[in-house]
Amino acid sequence: MLAILKHRTYRHLFLAQVTALAGTGLTTIALALLAHDLAAGQAGIVLGTALAIKMVAYVGIAPVVGAYASRLPRRTLLVGLDLLRASVVCALPFVTEVWQIYVLIFLLNAASAGFTPVFQATIPDLLEDEEQYTRALSLSRLAYDLENLLSPMAAAALLMLMSFNVLFLLNGLAFLVSAGLVVSVILPSPQAMDDEASSLWQRVSHGMRVYLKTPRLRGLLALNMVVSAAGAMQIVNTVVYVRTFLGLGEQAVAMAFAAVGGGSMMVALLMPKVLERVRERPLMLAGGVLMTLSLYLGLLAPGFVGLMGLWFLLGAGASLIMTPTGRLLKQSCQPQDRPALFAAQFSLSHGCWLLAYPLAGWVGAEVGLIETFALLGTIALVSTALAARLWPSRHDKAASPG
Numbered sequence: 001m002l003a004i005l006k007h008r009t010y011r012h013l014f015l016a017q018v019t020a021l022a023g024t025g026l027t028t029i030a031l032a033l034l035a036h037d038l039a040a041g042q043a044g045i046v047l048g049t050a051l052a053i054k055m056v057a058y059v060g061i062a063p064v065v066g067a068y069a070s071r072l073p074r075r076t077l078l079v080g081l082d083l084l085r086a087s088v089v090c091a092l093p094f095v096t097e098v099w100q101i102y103v104l105i106f107l108l109n110a111a112s113a114g115f116t117p118v119f120q121a122t123i124p125d126l127l128e129d130e131e132q133y134t135r136a137l138s139l140s141r142l143a144y145d146l147e148n149l150l151s152p153m154a155a156a157a158l159l160m161l162m163s164f165n166v167l168f169l170l171n172g173l174a175f176l177v178s179a180g181l182v183v184s185v186i187l188p189s190p191q192a193m194d195d196e197a198s199s200l201w202q203r204v205s206h207g208m209r210v211y212l213k214t215p216r217l218r219g220l221l222a223l224n225m226v227v228s229a230a231g232a233m234q235i236v237n238t239v240v241y242v243r244t245f246l247g248l249g250e251q252a253v254a255m256a257f258a259a260v261g262g263g264s265m266m267v268a269l270l271m272p273k274v275l276e277r278v279r280e281r282p283l284m285l286a287g288g289v290l291m292t293l294s295l296y297l298g299l300l301a302p303g304f305v306g307l308m309g310l311w312f313l314l315g316a317g318a319s320l321i322m323t324p325t326g327r328l329l330k331q332s333c334q335p336q337d338r339p340a341l342f343a344a345q346f347s348l349s350h351g352c353w354l355l356a357y358p359l360a361g362w363v364g365a366e367v368g369l370i371e372t373f374a375l376l377g378t379i380a381l382v383s384t385a386l387a388a389r390l391w392p393s394r395h396d397k398a399a400s401p402g
Contacts, residue, residue: 004135009185010126014136016181017119018143020082023174025151026158027089030167031101038098046098050105051357057109058350065114066343067204070336074122074187081115082179090172093165117343124330124338125188134272137326141268141319145261207340211348214332216281219391223288223321224349225356225383229376230291230314232356233298234260237364237372238311245369246304259308263315271323280324281391287320288384295377299370 005011035046069077088108095101127133155167211217234257242253274283294313302310325345333341356376364372 002139004127004132004139007127007132009187010123010136012181012185013119013122013126014139014143016082016178017140018147019174019181020085020178021143021147022151022154023089023171023178025147026155026167026174027092027171028151029155029159030164030171031092031105033164034092034095034101035098038095038101046101050101052354053102053106054109055350055354055357057106058113059347059354061110061113062117062343062347062350063204063207063340066117066207066340066346069114069118069121069339069343074118074189075182075185077118078115078122078182078187079179081111081118082175082182084111085115086172086175086179089168089175092168113346117346118339120326120346121338121342122187124326125335130327130330131272131276133330134275134324134327137323138268138271141271141323142265145265145268145315145319149258149261207337207342207344208348210333210337210341211344216328216391217332217345219281219387220284220325220328220345221348221352222383222387222390223284224345225352226288226291226380226387227318227321228349228352228356229360229379229383230295231318232353232360233295233364233372233376234311234314236357236360237369240364241307241369242304245301246307248304252304256304256307256311259311260315260318263312263317264319265315267316267319268323271319275324275327280328281393284321284324284328285384285388287317288380288387290314290317290320292377292380292384295373295380298373298377301370 005014031050032047035050039046085108088104088111092101092104095104123136124133127136158167158170211221238256239253242248242256246252290313294310294317297306297310297313300306329341329345330338356379360372360376363375
């Protein structure tokens with residue numbers, strides 16, 4: 001898999017992604033500490049609101065950027081968005097009011113909602129060979145999983161030496177390094193869409209229309225809901241299940257999160273070879289089944305070892321769905337439509353998270369964790385069945401929308 005890093009331009013972009021991810025992981029920890037300083041007992045409400053604002057920015061901004069990304073120089077756009085992100089995180093240490101956090105979080109994630117889909121749409125233009133592109137997708141998935149595992153440990157070590165406000169400045173530096181790596185390469189120009197006569201709404205909704213007309217992508221949208229339902233249960237309620245339900249400590253919480261990353265990384269490592277022999281559809285549907293199974297097994301009220309096993313299954317299922325997603329999008333459109341289509345996937349998938357996060361939190365707090373496993377497991381089951389129906393096997397090999 002690492003052989004793909006011999007490609008200089010991709011190597012620089014991958015390092016830019018890794019650097020930005022590492023910085024963002026530090027900011028996640030620092031933001032929680034900042035919320036506690038400003039709001040004390042209301043820190044959970046502040047963080048929950050900030051998370052909702054993040055998702056609203058993702059859902060609303062990505063299609064707008066996708067509509068115009070093909071008209072702008074990619075390198076200039078990516079560098080500009082990195083510089084905006086650096087400016088915003090460097091302003092966070094000077095926040096004195098909660099509302100200022102909300103404004104800056106919206107700006108930060110609006111920039112990310114522009115950066116990420118454009119970045120993702122650039123990679124298939126660089127790596128036109130599908131085998132190379134599959135390796136790049138697996139490597140990208142590993143980067144996300146490693147960030148989830150390593151950033152909390154790095155933050156804990158740094159906080160022994162410095163104030164949490166310095167973590168924001170380190171993230172700003174990470175975004176500047178990311179911008180420098182993007183500047184250091186020449187990126188292929190996007191192919192402009194022929195939309196001179198289109199209205200603003202037609203341009204903004206173009207990616208969504210292509211997405212929703214394509215059977216395999218309608219199936220992908222249902223699978224995005226599976227990932228969100230299971231992922232929200234894990235992200236929102238792991239700390240509650242481990243600390244309150246099982247009565248264990250903070251180290252056990254970290255180990256439970258690590259189990260998800262372990263399952264995801266195992267699948268990401270195997271995926272390039274598996275995709276040489278098996279099509280995307282059966283693998284991704286199997287991911288939906290695994291995630292559904294992990295939620296329903298939660299009805300057994302497992303102990304800590306059992307929970308680790310469930311979360312390992314959940315991580316493996318998530319990787320089965322998410323790693324091939326880029327291939328599916330690439331197969332479903334013409335090159336000039338890629339920025340809009342990747343933006344549509346970014347927006348729609350985060351729309352699923354926007355629904356799942358509050359559902360997991362509210363039902364878990366007001367009704368109970370076992371009932372939450374049942375509800376989200378049923379949502380995952382119905383969504384997996386819907387994906388199989390919306391994405392018939394006869395459309396598995398088609399290479400164009402529809």
